[in-house]
Structure formats: C-alpha cells, structure tokens
Amino acid sequence: xxxxxxxxxxxxxxxxxxxxxxxxxxxxxxxxxxxxxxxxxxxxxxxxxxxxxxxxxxxxxxxxxxxxxxxxxxxxxxxxxxxxxxxxxxxxxxxxxxxxxxxxxxxxxxxxxxxxxxxxxxxxxxxxxxxxxxxxxxxxxxxxxxxxxxxxxxxxxxxxxxxxxxxxxxxxxxxxxxxxxxxxxxxxxxxxxxxxxxxxxxxxxxxxxxxxxxxxxxxxxxxxxxxxxxxxxxxxxxxxxxxxxxxxxxxxxxxxxxxxxxxxxxxxxxxxxxxxxxxxxxxxxxxxxxxxxxxxxxxxxxxxxxxxxxxxxxxxxxxxxxxxxxxxxxxxxxxxxxxxxxxxxxxxxxxxxxxxxxxxxxxxxxxxxxxxxxxxxxxxxxxxxxxxxxxxxxxxxxxxxxxxxxxxxxxxxxxxxxxxxxxxxxxxxxxxxxxxxxxxxxxxxxxxxxxxxxxxxxxxxxxxxxxxxxxxxxxxxxxxxxxxxxxxxxxxxxxxxxxxxxxxxxxxxxxxxxxxxxxxxxxxxxxxxxxxxxxxxxxxxxxxxxxxxxxxxxxxxxxxxxxxxxxxxxxxxxxxxxxxxxxxxxxxxxxxxxxxxxxxxxxxxxxxxxxxxxxxxxxxxxxxxxxxxxxxxxxxxxxxxxxxxxxxxxxxxxxxxxxxxxxxxxxxxxxxxxxxxxxxxxxxxxxxxxxxxxx
RNA sequence: UGCGAGGUAGAGCAGAGGUAGCUCGUCGGGCUCAUAACCCGAAGGUCAGAGGUUCGAAUCCUCUCCUCGCUACCA
Numbered sequence: 001x002x003x004x005x006x007x008x009x010x011x012x013x014x015x016x017x018x019x020x021x022x023x024x025x026x027x028x029x030x031x032x033x034x035x036x037x038x039x040x041x042x043x044x045x046x047x048x049x050x051x052x053x054x055x056x057x058x059x060x061x062x063x064x065x066x067x068x069x070x071x072x073x074x075x076x077x078x079x080x081x082x083x084x085x086x087x088x089x090x091x092x093x094x095x096x097x098x099x100x101x102x103x104x105x106x107x108x109x110x111x112x113x114x115x116x117x118x119x120x121x122x123x124x125x126x127x128x129x130x131x132x133x134x135x136x137x138x139x140x141x142x143x144x145x146x147x148x149x150x151x152x153x154x155x156x157x158x159x160x161x162x163x164x165x166x167x168x169x170x171x172x173x174x175x176x177x178x179x180x181x182x183x184x185x186x187x188x189x190x191x192x193x194x195x196x197x198x199x200x201x202x203x204x205x206x207x208x209x210x211x212x213x214x215x216x217x218x219x220x221x222x223x224x225x226x227x228x229x230x231x232x233x234x235x236x237x238x239x240x241x242x243x244x245x246x247x248x249x250x251x252x253x254x255x256x257x258x259x260x261x262x263x264x265x266x267x268x269x270x271x272x273x274x275x276x277x278x279x280x281x282x283x284x285x286x287x288x289x290x291x292x293x294x295x296x297x298x299x300x301x302x303x304x305x306x307x308x309x310x311x312x313x314x315x316x317x318x319x320x321x322x323x324x325x326x327x328x329x330x331x332x333x334x335x336x337x338x339x340x341x342x343x344x345x346x347x348x349x350x351x352x353x354x355x356x357x358x359x360x361x362x363x364x365x366x367x368x369x370x371x372x373x374x375x376x377x378x379x380x381x382x383x384x385x386x387x388x389x390x391x392x393x394x395x396x397x398x399x400x401x402x403x404x405x406x407x408x409x410x411x412x413x414x415x416x417x418x419x420x421x422x423x424x425x426x427x428x429x430x431x432x433x434x435x436x437x438x439x440x441x442x443x444x445x446x447x448x449x450x451x452x453x454x455x456x457x458x459x460x461x462x463x464x465x466x467x468x469x470x471x472x473x474x475x476x477x478x479x480x481x482x483x484x485x486x487x488x489x490x491x492x493x494x495x496x497x498x499x500x501x502x503x504x505x506x507x508x509x510x511x512x513x514x515x516x517x518x519x520x521x522x523x524x525x526x527x528x529x530x531x532x533x534x535x536x537x538x539x540x541x542x543x544x545x546x547x548x549x550x551x552x553x554x555x556x557x558x559x560x561x562x563x564x565x566x567x568x569x570x571x572x573x574x575x576x577x578x579x580x581x582x583x584x585x586x587x588x589x590x591x592x593x594x595x596x597x598x599x600x601x602x603x604x605x606x607x608x609x610x611x612x613x614x615x616x617x618x619x620x621x622x623x624x625x626x627x628x629x630x631x632x633x634x635x636x637x638x639x640x641x642x643x644x645x646x647x648x649x650x651x652x653x654x655x656x657x658x659x660x661x662x663x664x665x666x667x668x669x670x671x672x673x674x675x676x677x678x679x680x681x682x683x684x685x686x687x688x689x690x691x692x693x694x695x
Numbered sequence: 696u697g698c699g700a701g702g703u704a705g706a707g708c709a710g711a712g713g714u715a716g717c718u719c720g721u722c723g724g725g726c727u728c729a730u731a732a733c734c735c736g737a738a739g740g741u742c743a744g745a746g747g748u749u750c751g752a753a754u755c756c757u758c759u760c761c762u763c764g765c766u767a768c769c770a
Contacts, residue, residue: 015770056770127768138768157768195767219699220765227698232767256770292700292764322700323763330763361718366708367701368763375706375719382719386732394729401728443708447718454718457733466728544730 004285004316006045008278009036010264011090012290013053013098016074017062020084021338022371023324023331024291026359031321031442032289033090034360037502038437041524047278049267050085051096052078055241056256057138064133064178070240074099084341088352089505096267098259103266107259108245110309111234115246119308120191121231128156128168128183130176136237137176142183144171188237190252191244195229198304202229205307205314206299214440215366216292217320221299229300234258261302264288265312285316292320319440322364327372327561336568339371339561347557353504354380354546360446360503373557377549388453388507389545392496394460395489396514396542402469406538407490408483410530415484418462422488423530425455426495430527433499442503449499456492460485487535490515494532498522507545514540599653600670600694602684603629608644620644622651622667625691629653629666648683650694 011032014020020029029050036048054074063070074097082095096103114120128137142156147170156168168174168183176183206213206221213221234255235244241253268275278284288298298318306312325331331338344355358376361383362369399405429452436445463485468478494515501508501522512519515533526532533539603622620631631651650670670682684692 013770017770053770057768058770140769155769214700216700216764221699223698223765224767227766230767236768255768260770294770295699296765296767297770325763362707369707372706378706378719381730385730390729390732394733396729398728447708450718457729460728461726461734464726464728467726469728542729546730548730 003283005283006278006281007039007047007285007287008264008268009039009046009048009287010289011048011050011092012288012294013051013260013263014081015056015058016052016054016077016081016097017059018077018333019080020341021331021333022341022344022355022359023326023338025088025090025341025355026324026363026369026371027291027321028289029085029088029090030356030359031319031363031440034442034445034502035287035289035437035440037091037505038434038524041498041501041522043523043525047268047271048091048093049096049264049271050092051094051098051263051267052081053256053260053263054078054097054099055253055259057141057236057238060135060238060240061141061178071099080342084345087345088341088356091505094267094271096263096270098263098266100266100270102270103259103263104242106266106269107242107254107262110262110265110305111242111254111258112245113309114193114305115191117308119193120234121194122189123192123231123233124187124189126185127188127237128174129186130179130181130183132179132181133176135178136186136188137178137183139168141177142168142171142174143177144168144174147172189248190233190235192231193234193301193304193308194231195301195304196231198307199225199229201307202300202304205303210317213317214319216322217295217299217318220292220295224296224300232301257297257301258305261297261305279312282313284313286313288315288318290318290320292322295320317440322366322368324359324362324364325368325370327558328370334568336564337561338564339557343560347553350506351547353506354384354549356504357384357446360442363443365441365443373554373561377551377554380546380549383450384546385548387450387457388496388500391453391456391460391489392493392511392514392545393542394457395486395493396539398460398465399486399490399539400541402465402482403486407533407535408487409535410484410487411480414480418459419484419488422455422459422492423528426452426492426528426530429499434524437502446503449496449503452492452496452499456489456496459492460489488530490533490539491530494521495527495529498524498527510543510545514543516540601651601653602648602688602690602692602694603651604690605644605647605649620669622649622669623690624651624653625689631667631669633669644681647681648687648690650682650684 009032012028014024032048036046039046052074054070059070059073063073066073078097085092085095098107128139128142129135130137137156139156143153144156145152146154146166152173154166154171156166156171156174158166174183175181203225206218207225211218235249235252235258236255237251238253239251241256242259243249244252244254265275265279268278272278279286290298295318298315298320303314306314323331326337326339329337345352348354354376358371358379361379362371362375399408429448432448433445436442436448463481465482465485468474468482471478493511494517497508497511497515498521500511508522509519512521516537516539517533521532601624603624605620606623606628607621620633622629622631629651652668652670671680
C-alpha cells in the first residue's frame with residue numbers, strides 16, 4: 001500500500017448558472033467535507049479546494065435570455081453558492097472561481113504547453129451558425145419539428161416528446177433557439193485531443209491500477225475504455241471563456257470541460273505558494289469528489305490531460321456518488337423540483353447538522369436514493385434527538401443532579417466489567433469509523449458513531465444511577481458507583497464529540513462548550529481516551545443539541561416544493577410564446593338560447609384522488625358554495641391530485657350525471673387543450689366566491 | 696440500440712456458495728434521569744421474475760422485467 005504524505009481533495013466545481021440544492025450536497029460536497037474534516041483531525045496535511053465553474057454555453061444563453069452580461073450571471077450565483085456552502089459548514093480551504101485571472105493564465109498555459117508539445121490535432125468542420133446573434137450553435141440550441149412525432153419544439157440532439165435522438169439535419173424547419181434565425185453551416189477550426197493515444201496508459205492506470213474504485217465508477221470507466229476512445233475537441237467558438245492562446249484563434253475559447261478541472265489547480269495556486277507540492281509530488285493523494293454525471297471527465301479526460309501535460313499526479317480515487325431524488329421524483333432545476341440550500345438555511349436556522357446528518361445517512365453511495373421530508377423528520381426525531389441528543393442530555397442532567405455539577409472521580413475499587421466494556425467498545429468504534437471513512441463509506445461510519453451513542457444509553461439504563469440515588473441510607477457506598485457511571489458517561493460524551501465532529505461539526509462544538517473543553521480535544525488521536533474531561537472540573541448546564549421537527553414544518557416544506565413546481569411551470573408557460581393550436585373545425589352556429597341552456601358555475605376543488613384501475617381519471621370534490629359535487633375528470637395524466645386541491649374551476653353544472661368506474665360524475669370541468677395535448681384549467685382570472693355563475 | 700450501476704422486511708442499507716442481518720418504523724413489556732425521550736423482547740422476507748450449475752444459491756451461469764446514468768456538442 002502506497003504511503004501518502006499529503007492530500008489534495010477537490011469537490012466538483014458547481015456550475016454558476018443556478019444555486020446549489022441538497023442533491024449537490026449529498027452527492028459531493030458533504031462527503032468531501034466529512035473526509036477532509038476527518039483528515040484534518042488526524043493532523044494530516046490536506047488542502048480542500050473548490051470554486052464555481054463560470055464558463056460554457058449555458059451561461060451565455062442564460063445571460064442572453066435575461067438580457068445581462070454573462071459576468072452578471074456568474075457574479076450573482078458565485079455569491080449565492082459560496083454563502084450556501086459557508087452556512088452549511090463545508091470547510092473549503094479556498095472557494096475560487098474560474099473567471100479569476102490566475103485561472104485564465106493557468107488554463108491557457110496548460111493548453112499552450114500541450115500545443116507546443118504537438119499534442120493537439122487541428123481539424124476543420126462545419127457547424128451551425130446563427131447569423132443574427134453571430135454565434136455558433138450547439139445542437140441543443142437548434143429547435144425544429146421532429147420528423148418522428150411532429151413535435152415542433154424538438155431539440156437538435158433529441159426530441160423530448162418522443163425520445164428519439166436526432167441530429168440538427170433531421171429537424172424540419174430548424175431555427176435558432178436564440179433568435180429564430182435559420183441556422184447556416186459555417187466552417188470552423190478546432191483543436192482536438194486524440195484521447196485514443198492515452199488508452200493504453202489509461203487502461204494500466206485504471207483497469208489494472210485502481211480495482212478498488214467504487215463499482216459504479218470502475219464499471220463506467222471500463223466500459224469507455226473497452227469501447228475505444230476518440231479525438232475530442234478541446235476548443236469552442238464563443239466569446240465567453242478562456243481565449244485560446246494562439247494567433248489565429250479569434251473568437252475561440254477553451255472547451256469548458258478542458259478549463260474546469262484545471263480550476264482545481266488554479267484554486268490551489270491561489271491558496272498557497274506551495275501549490276506544486278500538492279500537484280506534482282508523487283506522495284500526494286489526489287481525491288476528486290463528484291456526482292455520477294461527471295465520471296468520464298474526472299476519470300478519463302482529466303487524467304489524460306494531466307498525463308499529456310506531464311509533471312502532475314493523477315487522481316488516486318474518484319468516489320462518485322449517485323443521485324438524490326426528492327420525494328420520489330428526480331431533481332429538476334428547470335422544473336424547480338429541488339430543495340435549495342439557501343432556502344433550507346432560512347427555514348431551519350442553526351440546524352445545519354440535521355441536514356448534514358440526514359444527507360449523510362441517506363447518501364446515494366451505491367444507488368440513487370430518495371430524500372423525503374418525512375424521513376428528514378423521522379431521522380431527526382428518532383435518531384438525533386432520541387439517541388445522540390438524549391444521551392448527552394441525560395448525562396449532563398444526571399451529572400448536575402447527582403454529582404454536584406462536577407466531573408466525578410473514577411473509584412478503582414468499584415469499577416466493573418460494564419465500565420471496561422465501554423472502553424473496549426470505544427477502541428473498536430474508533431477503528432471501524434476510521435476504516436469506513438478512509439474507504440469512503442460515510443453512511444457506515446456515521447451509523448457506527450450512532451452506535452456509540454446507543455451503547456451509552458444502554459450502559460446508563462443498566463447502571464440506573466437514579467435508582468441508586470433514591471436510598472439515602474446507602475448513600476456512602478452507592479455514591480461511588482454513581483460517580484463511576486457518570487464519569488464514564490462524560491468521557492463517552494467527549495468521545496462522541498470527537499467521532500461526530502467530521503459529520504456534525506456544529507454539534508461537536510456545542511458538546512465542547514458544555515464540557516468546557518477546548519476544540520483541540522476533537523483531534524482524532526484523543527478518541528478512545530477515558531481522560532478527556534478532568535476530574536473535579538465544573539461543567540456548564542445542559543443545553544439541548546437538537547430539537548424536534550414538527551409535523552407542520554414537514555407539511556410546509558412539502559407544500560413549498562409543490563408550490564415551487566407550479567410557479568415555475570406558470571413562469572415557463574408565460575415566457576414561452578403561445579403556439580396557436582390547430583384550428584378546430586368550426587362548429588355550426590347556435591342561438592343565444594342554446595348557449596343559455598348551459599349552467600356554468602365556478603367551484604373550488606376541495607379534494608382530489610386517483611380513481612382505482614383507471615389511468616386517466618381523477619375523482620374530484622368541488623365546492624359550489626351551496627352544494628358539493630363529485631366530478632370524475634379525465635385529467636390524471638396531466639395533474640397530480642395534491643397539486644390541484646384549492647384550485648378554482650369552471651363547471652358545467654347541469655350536465656346529466658353519468659357513472660364512470662362506478663362513480664357518479666355530477667358535472668364537467670372546462671379545460672383548454674393546446675396542440676401538444678397540454679391541459680389548462682379554464683378558471684376566473686381572480687378568485688370569486690364558489691358557486692358564482694358564468695355567462 | 697449498446698454499455699455501466701442498481702433491484703434484499705413498511706423505509707433506508709449490509710451480506711458475494713453453508714442456519715437471511717443492521718438502523719428506523721410497527722406491536723408487546725419494563726423503566727422514569729432524560730426533548731412522551733430511554734431499555735428489553737416480538738412480529739415482519741418465495742433476497743425483482745424464470746430457468747440452470749451444486750449435496751447446498753440472495754451469492755455462480757443464462758434469459759426476462761423494472762429504476763437510474765452514459766452513449767462522446769447538455770458543463
């Protein structure tokens with residue numbers, strides 16, 4: 001086993017076109033932070049670097065859409081992202097950004113060195129170009145009609161309605177997503193990196209050299225290497241990014257995936273003059289924490305770049321996590337289905353450790369996982385409050401009641417097997433926790449810490465010092481046993497602080513405060529010691545480490561999630577130009593009397609549920625003010641029951657009742673349907689009293 | 696389509712040929728120092744499905760189904 005004298009830990013550079021959500025934390029930043037905090041507590045030489053990734057096409061697009069400069073976008077999100085991480089206790093040594101001067105120089109130099117060594121191929125190709133906006137268009141930014149299903153909003157790479165993968169050539173009536181211009185082909189030159197040249201080395205490095213990598217990472221790498229690598233363009237046509245440092249390269253920038261990982265190097269340079277120790281010395285262990293979408297870049301392309309450039313260490317491990325879903329559905333930033341970190345911090349002030357705990361305990365280490373607010377509540381209330389928090393609280397309260405608020409003496413004479421067992425248990429726990437963290441099994445490690453607290457509760461239950469204190473006539477002989485028990489519990493509490501520190505640093509600090517010990521006690525080498533708090537020392541009054549999460553908080557968060565989804569859908573509907581629906585064949589003219597036969601009323605949906613054994617039907621309860629109607633409506637494919645409760649709708653109130661799936665439907669709800677088959681409620685512009693007539 | 700990862704008690708996970716295990720929830724009992732918290736016990740699983748190898752399969756092989764990712768210009 002190779003010995004490392006220093007560590008460099010990186011966490012994926014968040015892309016500066018939006019804030020960070022809890023999936024980001026769980027997948028990458030939190031495990032990285034736990035790992036680093038653990039290493040620091042072992043006094044390991046470690047640097048933890050990160051920063052925002054501020055280049056690439058999506059940022060320029062967003063800027064165009066919002067009519068601002070790309071710089072404005074990245075400034076805004078750099079600030080939000082940095083504040084989120086700070087608040088959550090993600091302890092980067094530096095949180096930089098790829099728009100910094102140092103990075104521009106570093107990345108340009110890196111490219112130039114490879115260029116001078118003749119490691120790029122120059123190739124000309126034809127790319128689509130938007131003549132109005134004067135930019136080249138990535139496939140994704142060409143929109144047209146899908147030849148397969150007729151969707152007129154298909155992208156140049158894929159139709160999202162029928163799932164067919166496409167190329168821009170196949171689109172009928174293609175146009176630029178930016179300007180509506182018809183894209184034209186234009187020749188352009190780019191610099192390619194022949195990745196296939198590094199294949200033998202990559203195989204040796206990964207397939208032979210890193211069999212210990214996680215299954216998902218190793219399997220994915222093997223799959224790429226087995227299927228053969230190709231040349232890949234390392235430059236793009238754009239004005240936003242790092243200018244290609246060559247004479248004939250006007251309007252060209254480095255491909256964002258070329259420049260972004262170099263950001264790790266630039267950030268280290270900004271952090272310390274000794275940066276080269278961390279990047280160039282063979283006894284440095286380089287570890288990249290990322291999400292599973294980034295595997296190819298960190299395991300194949302970046303190592304190939306480092307190898308090609310020469311003089312750098314390559315990653316020793318890339319512990320990529322899978323994805324975290326929210327309430328059973330995939331996170332989607334565009335649909336606004338996410339729990340944003342800056343929102344959490346506002347809604348749960350000073351409770352960062354609950355989120356850290358839940359995200360670590362349910363981290364998607366081996367497969368995609370689900371975050372639910374109910375689970376968040378359960379884990380907090382049943383595990384943090386009832387187990388860890390409760391043990392510390394019991395210990396502190398009993399110490400104050402039975403030992404005069406001071407750390408009691410350990411009386412050798414009445415020391416028993418149970419006391420010794422705690423000592424042994426701590427030694428074993430220390431080994432297990434170290435071992436798990438060092439092998440990137442953070443869930444296991446955290447579970448083991450909680451086991452220590454559980455053992456503490458069990459020990460206390462077995463000793464029952466509160467019973468011993470009830471017989472004053474035996475006071476003299478019982479007090480020694482009580483002293484020993486509380487002495488052990490207090491040492492155990494101090495040990496818990498050390499163990500939990502990498503995971504829940506805010507909590508560890510609180511325990512130190514109560515025990516009146518300095519934070520230096522949290523150093524890992526102290527774990528397992530029974531001499532952490534000194535005999536006779538008077539301690540502070542107990543304060544609760546965690547408080548319960550109430551039902552209404554859970555309810556509010558779930559509602560917020562759904563509200564965000566609807567808001568975003570509404571915003572998008574408003575922003576998107578309304579495509580005229582195909583003109584329905586005009587119906588025969590009617591007289592006013594025909595119209596007057598309709599009894600249209602506004603009602604409010606008070607309940608909604610899926611009809612069993614029917615894909616399309618929802619059973620709705622509609623309040624018409626004077627009465628309540630049950631209506632069966634064929635809208636289940638478009639709306640979730642919980643999303644439409646409270647909505648006002650227009651009801652045909654005098655339609656003859658009709659049974660569907662055994663339920664009598666007493667009316668019909670008016671819906672508008674557009675060309676894509678999307679349904680929208682036809683309802684009053686402003687809320688009106690239920691039962692209001694429509695004419 | 697191809698490739699990769701995953702599918703194990705209600706939930707989250709562990710187990711990689713030899714009596715299916717852990718945490719939480721549920722149920723029953725005990726305790727009262729503790730945030731109605733703590734402790735003990737119990738119930739709960741045709742290990743996605745089908746076939747095969749083996750004395751023996753959750754574990755190895757084959758096929759099928761489901762979820763997610765990648766499939767190279769979505770950063």
